[in-house]
Structure formats: C-alpha cells, structure tokens
Amino acid sequence: MLRWVAATAIGAVVLSLLWTGSDYANTSLRTAAGEPSQPVEGEPASRVTMAWEADTGPAGLGPVQDHTVVVGEDHGLRGLDPITGVERWHYLRSTALLCDWTAADGVVVAVFRTDAGCNEALALDAGTGQREWYRNVNFAAEISMSSTNQLTVAATPTGVTVLGTTSNGLRWRYDPPENCRISDTVPGDVGVAVTLDCASSASLVLLDGFTGEQRWSGTLPAGAARILTADGVVGVLARDLTGSLQVFDRDGVELVALRDPSLVADEVVQPAAQLLGDRLAVFTGSTLFAVNVQTDAIEWFVPALNLLTLLGSGLLVFDGTDFVQHDLVTGAELRRITVDGPVPPTGGRLDRLGSAIVVSTVEAIAVYR
Template sequence: MVAAVLVLVLGGAALLYGAQSPAANTESVPATAPPAPPPPATAVPARLTELWRASSPATPVPLVAGAGVVVAEGSRVSGRDAATGAERWSYTRDLPLCTTGFADGRVLALYRNDQYCSELTTLGPDSGERGPTRTLDARPGTRLIGQDPVLATGVDYVETFRSDLVRTAEYGTVRAPEEPGDQPRAGCTFRSFASARDRAGVLERCPGEASERLSVIRPSGSEGDRPAFDSSAGIGTEGAQLVAVSPERAAVLLPGVPRLALYDRGGRKIGEFPVAAGAQLSVPADGVARTSADATTRYWWTGGATVALDGATLQPRWAVPGTVGPGTRHGERLLVPVPAGLAVVDPDTGAVSRTVPVDRGGWGGPVQVAAQGGLLVELRGTEVVVLGPA
C-alpha cells in the first residue's frame, strides 16, 4: 500500500509539473520543407515595389536570417518566405516577448516571466527548430546586441553571454550576487551601450561622480558577477552618447557642437573629430545607436545624417545629410533611406548617384533597412515591409 501511494503521488507530481512546464505552454511548428532562396543581388534597380508587409513590434531591427525574414509580435515569432511573406515556421509561448535578435546563426527570442526578461530560446532561422535555451536576468526594455559577446542591455544591469549561451559577465545591480563587493560601483544608471568582439561598452552615470563614465567590459576575463574591464573612467561631460566600440577603440558623441571623441583600449582619449550630424540629433530611447556595418565600415544614423565610421579606428570618413536611417550594402553600393526612397551611395566616398523611389504611404519616421539577397527589408516603426524590383 505504501508503494502504491508513492506511485500515485509521484505520478500526480509528474502530471502537475508537465502541465506547468514551459514545454506544455509552447507551440512550435517547424518548417516542412527547405526555404526558397531569395533572388540574388544584382544591379540596384530603377524602381522598387512592395512585396508584402507584417506587424513586427518585437524586432528592433529588420531581422533577416537564413534565407528568410523573421517577424515577432505578442508571444509569437515566425519565419517568413522572403519573397512572398508566406509563413514557414512559428514559435509561440504563453509569455510576452521582450525582444528578439540574431547571433551565431540562430534567432534569439527573449520572453518575459514575471518582472524579468528571463526566458531565452534559440531557433533555427530556416527551420524554426528549437535550439539551446538559457535564463537571463534582463529587465524589460532590454536589447540583445552583438555577436560574441551578445550584450543584454538594461538601465541598471547588463550581462553578456557567448555564442553557446554561457554567461560571461554581469555588471550593475545583480539580482543574486555570489559575493558581496564583486561589483565595483552601486546605484549607477546605464545610458547607452555598444558591443564588439570580446568587448561590451556602457556609458553610465554613477552617484557622487562629476561626469558620466565610460566602462568597457572584457567578458573573457570576467568571472560571473565579478566583471573585468579594459577601462572605466569619467569622460568629463554630461549628456554624451556611446556610438560604437571596436576591438581597440570606443566612439562617444559629445554634447554641444557635434564631435566624436575616440578612446583607446586603455580608456585614454586619443582625439576628437567634428561630425556633420545633420539638422537634428537623435537620442535612442533604448540606448543603442542606430548603426549597420559591412566588412570595413560602420554606418551610423545620427538622426539627421548617415555617417561612415572606419570599422577599425571609428574615425568619421564622410556623411550624407537628410537621411532617415543608417543604410545597408547592396552589391557594390550602399542604399541609405531618405524621405523619397533609398539613396544609392558610393561606400568609399559617400557620393550619392541617384535615389530609388519608394512609396512609404505617408510614413515619415525613421527607417531601418537590411538586404536579403536582392530584396530590401525595411522596418518602419513596428512594421516590416519587404521591397523588390518593380
């Protein structure tokens, strides 16, 4: 009788756990066939036409992944055929999405559980099949930026993890510190963020300090909640914005007359460069500068212009005024969003040869664009719009 009672109790516990487990409240519908590749990029077309659109408020950038496009809304992430918008796979949980990203060839889907954005799932970009998962301590409003490390941002806490999802560093208000005193400062507010290979930059404001502080974490040297730094020092001003970090430098936009201050790996200021920022400057609410990149150059949208930064030195090279986003490479040209469409830009000189008309139906806000083969994927606010040759 005792054995029978134990069997019933254990069986009931297993059923209860199964009913409450994440798997029981998840709907995963993988793709049933390989994806059709998007058309290849050839010459920049004379005109573009809209192929399809979808609501996607949980993708902070156009999420081109594998051969398709990923959209995310509510509790659902789905992979779409790039040319038609037909849904190929989907993944849904009974939790709200915080944000999505892409790293190491996998889609990142981060869900909110209670007060934290804690449930991270990886998905195959072409199949939608679930990969490794892990738990984060990120706060609502977080962004997942960078590749190695991936940096999860936050107003008072950040963490980094490797491509295999192993956490490498925590910095800020740690929920469950391993040892008191592991964090070098307390009560700081994080204002802007950037990531590069084995570097995570944070511009912060700390109590009792005379100015904002630029801290660059080195994840490979960190141990859990004991972060290691390449550098951490005050920058002598207030109201700055961290624009980018490279393996050897950090670029900070200074307040007042637009200037880009460059700092070396040891945190020493090595120069200031004027920036043709255009008619207005934008301060991203999530603290992440709007940038894109190719093999040699980073393209930064200031809010009124697109500025090319050397990929290694971060020194400004040229600027195109009157733009509404950073741009994307299309073959040998750079396509930069402007109010009338997409400006065709020489990536070496910044010279604009022409503008490809795009009818955005009255949308007048910022536009982020990414290329998927010969197609262009625009993110206009919370909506993804895919364009192809007319």
C-alpha cells in the same frame, strides 16, 4: 471499487488541469520543413515597390538572419520568407510575454516573462525555428538584448549578463561601480562597450567580450550618450544639443573628438555607425555623415532616414523619397532607386537579401523589390 474509480477520475482531472496550465501545453512551436532557400544575388531594380510588410513587437534591430526575416510579437517570434512574407516557423507562448530578443550567428535568442519576471531564455535556429537551447535566467523587466559573434548580451541599468549565443553557457556578469548606472551597452568585435552615468561624472568602459575584464575606460561629457558601434572602433554620440562625437580605437586611444550642433541625433531614433575603412559612417536619424578617423574630419553629409547598408562599392540609404546609393569617399549620389507606392518606415535600418531591400524598425518591417 467505487472508491478506486472515483480516485482515478479525480487524478485524471488533476493531471488535465496541470497539463492545461503547463508551459508545454501553452506553447506553439512550428518549425520549417527545411533550410531556407538562398536568394538569388543581384542589385535592386531601378524602381521598387513594397512586396510585403509586417508588424513587429518587442525587438532590437537586425532581423535578417540565415535568409529569413524574424519578427517579434507580444507572445513570441515568427520567421518569414523574405520573398513572400509567408511564415516559415513560429514559437509562441500564450502564457508568457516576450521581454526582448536578438539575433546573430544564425541563432535567435529570446527572453520571456512569466509571473516571476523575465526569467526564461531560449535560442532558436533562425532559418528553421528549431530550439537550440533553454535556460532559466533572472533579468529585470527593462532588459535590453543585443548580440555579436558568439556573444549574447542582456543589459539593464544595474548590470550586464553575457551568454553564449550558440550555447546556453553563462560567460560573465558585470556590475557597475557604486553610485553609477548603465545608460547604454553595445557589443562588437572590440568588446562590450558600456556607458556609465555616475553621481559626478560620465564614462565609457570597454569590457573584454569573452572574460568581462575591463580593458580601458574613457571620460565622456556629462549627460546622456549613445554608443554608435563597437565594431573596429568604439563611437559615442551625446544625446544633448552639443553634438559631441568621440571615437576610440580598440586600445582606448581617442581618434576623434568633435563638437558640432549639426551632429545632434534625433530624440526618437537610435543613432548608429559603421566603420568602413578609415571612415565612420554615422546615422543620426535624419542624416548620414562620414568622419575620417585618421584625420578627425567630417568629409560629407547626406539626408538619410534609415541606417545604411552596402550596395556595390557605395552606401545605400533612404532619403525620405527614394533609396539612394552614395559614394563612400565623397558622398556623391551614384544611383537613385525610385520607390513606387507606400514609402518605407523610417528610423530603423536597411538590409539586403539578394535584390530585395529589407527595411526594419522596432515596430514594422517592409521588403521592397
């Protein structure tokens, strides 16, 4: 009898230790009570102030999904109400570190690191925090996550892995040619664009988003380059002092080839671009300029410390003092929105949720109303 009691007690202790050390016991999941409320549509007021701000951790840009602002931190993710900044949901793991995350299609896909490396991926509903799927992965520590319609891309210098965003299926993998490393990867509606730094050359490759097959390749100037966009066109800006900009259509035809020192991007900022009709609006970190992809001509420059968002028929930027709406065709100032109090963080992007302006960088998020 005593032996049975002792064995039972030992078994209980072992089970308790196993439970305490398990991933389940060290995971805190709080889901929202319901779907997020849709903000009332409207233009920003003529004067705005910071409604709330929050730090964010390992993250790409683009935290606004399903009327929710998603922020990352060392051990997980939180979904915040865009109006109040109050937490709606969270997914936190005390024994794992967040490697990176991305969001699209109303889904947040995150990769966590345990003792075995960046080896666990999961997806959460952006509006409620409910878990959509989970799978084991094998990614390097320098993983960079990005996403577009139905595709989640995990990239490292030695390869690209593409998963489904709304399902955990593996779509395809891409390995660079021998003696080449991947320097940048951006997905978009034309495919997944990849820049390669090879022993004797640099090149741009466009891969089919759903099959991974190479659609075309183009030659780039030697040196570091960043992909600006893969939506509508593929734009690439050199990171050296030459100010080299190249734009290709979805079939690989070069539309723009410019070299101008005024196009140089800031070292500490991720340059980006958005195609609007025939104009590619390019953000360099300190300026926004429009290049006509049909005429290969730069049409205007304006100061901008954050990537644009749309406002009515114009573009909204932050110029270091105020939010400013510019005409898409001429770049002329249409409206100035005065910022009272703390100014927004710079170097990130702008989004709009109803009449609110969301400013996000890789370190902080602030909402202005």
